[in-house]
Amino acid sequence: MLEECDVCPRRCGVNRLAGERGKCHITNQVMVSSYGPHFGEEAPLVGRHGSGTIFFTYCNLCCIFCQNYTVSQLGEGTVVSREGLAKMMLDLQEEGCQNINLVSPTHVVPHILVALELAVSRGLHLPLVYNSGGYDSLEILKLLDGIVDIYMPDMKYSDDDIAEQLSGVKNYSEVNKAAIKEMHRQVGDLEIDNRGIAQRGLLIRHLVLPYGFAGTREVVRFLALEVSANTYLNVMAQYHPCYKAFDMPKLSRSIGQQEFSEAIELTQRRRLNRLEKSNPFLR
Ligand code: SF4
Numbered sequence: 001m002l003e004e005c006d007v008c009p010r011r012c013g014v015n016r017l018a019g020e021r022g023k024c025h026i027t028n029q030v031m032v033s034s035y036g037p038h039f040g041e042e043a044p045l046v047g048r049h050g051s052g053t054i055f056f057t058y059c060n061l062c063c064i065f066c067q068n069y070t071v072s073q074l075g076e077g078t079v080v081s082r083e084g085l086a087k088m089m090l091d092l093q094e095e096g097c098q099n100i101n102l103v104s105p106t107h108v109v110p111h112i113l114v115a116l117e118l119a120v121s122r123g124l125h126l127p128l129v130y131n132s133g134g135y136d137s138l139e140i141l142k143l144l145d146g147i148v149d150i151y152m153p154d155m156k157y158s159d160d161d162i163a164e165q166l167s168g169v170k171n172y173s174e175v176n177k178a179a180i181k182e183m184h185r186q187v188g189d190l191e192i193d194n195r196g197i198a199q200r201g202l203l204i205r206h207l208v209l210p211y212g213f214a215g216t217r218e219v220v221r222f223l224a225l226e227v228s229a230n231t232y233l234n235v236m237a238q239y240h241p242c243y244k245a246f247d248m249p250k251l252s253r254s255i256g257q258q259e260f261s262e263a264i265e266l267t268q269r270r271r272l273n274r275l276e277k278s279n280p281f282l283r
C-alpha cells in the first residue's frame with residue numbers, strides 16, 4: 001500500500017517507501033508529537049488512570065481550523081521506530097491507562113500494525129482506540145477488523161463542498177458514512193463495563209461549527225436511521241478559530257450557546273440519547 005500509497009481515500013499514489021510524500025506529508029516513517037495518560041478525553045475512555053494517547057504527527061486531512069495544526073500540518077514531533085512505538089504502548093499500559101488511544105492514525109496504519117504485533121507479543125492487552133478524522137478507506141478498516149476495539153471517528157461535515165473548502169477533501173461525506181457503517185459493523189454500539197469504562201464499540205465525535213457548517217441535522221439523521229439510535233455521541237462545543245480559520249470571516253468566531261443548543265435539540269429529536277456528558281455546555 002505504501003509503494004503506491006492508497007492507505008487513505010486520497011489515494012495519492014506516491015511511493016512512500018522511496019521517500020515520496022503525498023498530502024499527509026509523511027514518507028515511510030512514523031512521527032509522534034507526544035504520548036501519555038490523557039484525562040480530557042470522553043469519560044468512558046478516561047476512568048481513573050487516563051486514556052493512553054499517542055498523538056501521531058501529520059494527518060490525511062488539511063482542516064483550516066485545526067486546533068493541533070502545529071502537529072497535524074506543520075509536522076511537530078519526532079521520528080520513532082516500530083520498536084519505539086511498541087514500547088510507548090507498553091509504557092502506557094504499565095502506567096495503568098485504560099486503553100491505547102491512537103490519535104490521527106489513518107496515514108500510519110501499516111506502521112501501527114507492525115508495532116502492535118511487537119507490543120502484543122510482549123503482553124499488550126488493553127483495548128485499542130482508533131481516533132480518526134473519519135476519512136478512512138474501507139480497505140484499511142477491513143485490515144483492522146478484529147484488532148481495533150473502539151472506533152472513535154469524527155463526523156465533521158455532511159456537505160462535500162464545505163468539506164473541500166475546510167478540509168481539502170472532495171468526498172468526505174460519502175467516505176465518512178461508509179467508514180462509520182463499517183466501523184459499526186465490526187464493533188457495534190459502545191459497550192461500557194460496570195466501572196464505567198468503554199471496552200468495545202463506536203463513539204462518534206461531532207464538532208459544531210459556526211453557521212451550521214458541520215451539517216448536524218444530516219449527521220444525526222444518518223446516525224439514528226442508518227447506524228444505530230443507540231450510538232454514543234459527543235457533540236462538541238469547543239470550536240474556536242485557529243490556524244487559517246481567520247482567513248474565512250464566518251469561521252473567525254467561536255460558536256454560541258444558541259448554536260450548540262440547536263445541535264443538541266436535533267440529536268434529541270432523533271432520539272439519540274447517549275450523549276457524552278463531560279461537555280461543559282451540557283452540565
Ligand atoms: S496516507 Fe498520505 S500519501 Fe497515502 S493516500 Fe493518504 S494522504 Fe496520500
